[in-house]
Amino acid sequence: MKIGIIGVGYVGLVTGICLAEIGHDVTCVDIDTDKITRLKNGECPIYEPGLDEILAKNIKKKKVTFTNSIKEVTKKSEVIFIAVGTPSKKCGDADLTYVENVAREIGRNMDSYRLIVEKSTVPAATGKRIEHTIEINLPKKYQGKSKKIEFDVASNPEFLREGSAVYDFMNPDRIVLGVQSKRAEKILREIYKPLNAKMVVTNMNSAELIKHASNSFLATKISFINAVAQICDYVGGDVLEVAEGMGLDKRIGRSFLDAGVGYGGSCFPKDVDAFVRLAEKSGYDFKLLKEVRNINEDQKLSFIKLIEDKLWIVKNKTIGILGLSFKPNTDDMRSAPSIDIIKALQAEGAKIKAYDPQAVSKAKDIFSNVAFVKDPYSLAKGCDCLILLTEWAEFKELNFKKIKGVMNHATIFDGRNHLSSRKEELKSLGYEYYSIGRGIV
Ligand code: UGA
Secondary structure: OEEEEEOOOHHHHHHHHHHHHOOOEEEEEOOOHHHHHHHHOOOOOOOOOOHHHHHHHHHHOOOEEEEOOHHHHHHHOOEEEEOOOOOEOOOOOEOOHHHHHHHHHHHHHOOOOEEEEEOOOOOOOHHHHHHHHHHHHOOHHHOOOOOOOOEEEEEOOOOOOOOOHHHHHHOOOOEEEEOOOHHHHHHHHHHHHHHOOOEEEEOHHHHHHHHHHHHHHHHHHHHHHHHHHHHHHHHOOOHHHHHHHHHOOOOOOOOOOOOOOOOOOOOHHHHHHHHHHHHHHOOOOOHHHHHHHHHHHHHHHHHHHHHHHHHOOOOOOEEEEEOOOOOOOOOOOOOOHHHHHHHHHHHOOOEEEEEOOOOHHHHHOOOOOEEEOOOHHHHHOOOOEEEEOOOOHHHHOOOHHHHHHHOOOOEEEEOOOOOHHHHHHHHHHOOEEEOOOOOEO
């Protein structure tokens, strides 16, 4: 099938390249000319495991091409996915300016049936607005009842996790198709047929809500276990054991019960805000989600408090940060907990060194006065403590004997309980090891 993807941010790029990989002819468009030039040259603008290989392969096979022209994409694609950004406005609402612009451009350039699919995360009822915008922007010759060209709008939310997006695309738990016609359903089923996945067919509003409700529920699970972690610290429980015991109940499940410094990224914070706002506009005060948000903020604050308490004086202490990205296997720094934590420690006069396997170049745009180093051992040199903020697999394999040898004081604050399996070893090496919801060694 000939497919157009508008917007090559995270979602659009992964979707476009993966759709090419399963056999479709894909054209991706973006207003960012620099990004398009890089992509044409086979250069992947994001770090996502496995993505650059399938990008190179599908460029070579001419299954995926890149352009700056929405007109070109609208003319040649039977199906057009809208995957542009929907950032948060100050009030928490999703800013749908890009979505409107794109819908307008599609309408202006349409000359026969098209299926327009919203892939961006948008509030319920956005699909209807896209439909209206396309309708009123159709070329004059197609306006009016008799001459009108037909088109469909559908919602097909994505559930890709950064860091495993290619795997998630190829192995979805479900594919949600929010459609208004049998024709649209048939086309979408055809597109995803090679994946042999479970399809959930709903109306458009339900599909949009499934996306918001799913992300908000996952954020709720995280805040719930973080709240439990706080209690564990007081009563002497171990949040890892509690999560294990809870998670074995099939109705609960173990995933997304990892306590830590809270969720970040480009999705949960923004989507929870947007869902709270959508509820507000519908006349419902979504207090539960507001508290989910508060707990997430508190989680960072209480971690900072723990560090301040144990270091006593933060001023002029050298602190090494292990991991900057909002989660492992990505270079994404958006709403990463490391941002607030580092800035709070800098405000107290700490000297910050940092190491991350992938995120340093993006982190350089965010922080000032941070000394970025090339490996964890140079990081540890002269540090009064290390703070682990992202659970990169390589951190589990570190030689802590060697690290202790170069640190000023052997103290570790583990914001992701990532070194829990090495707790006893750290203790015997003489480390002070602090983690989340597990008491103090
Ligand atoms: C999330 C959803 O998991 C995807 O299904 C969805 O498609 C995506 O948002 C989106 O809307 O585009 P993502 O933001 O890539 O994916 O990352 P997650 O793996 O969900 O992690 C989000 C944050 O929660 C990270 O900061 C992570 O460290 C944190 N987290 C996750 C925890 O603190 N504890 C956990 O148990 C799980």
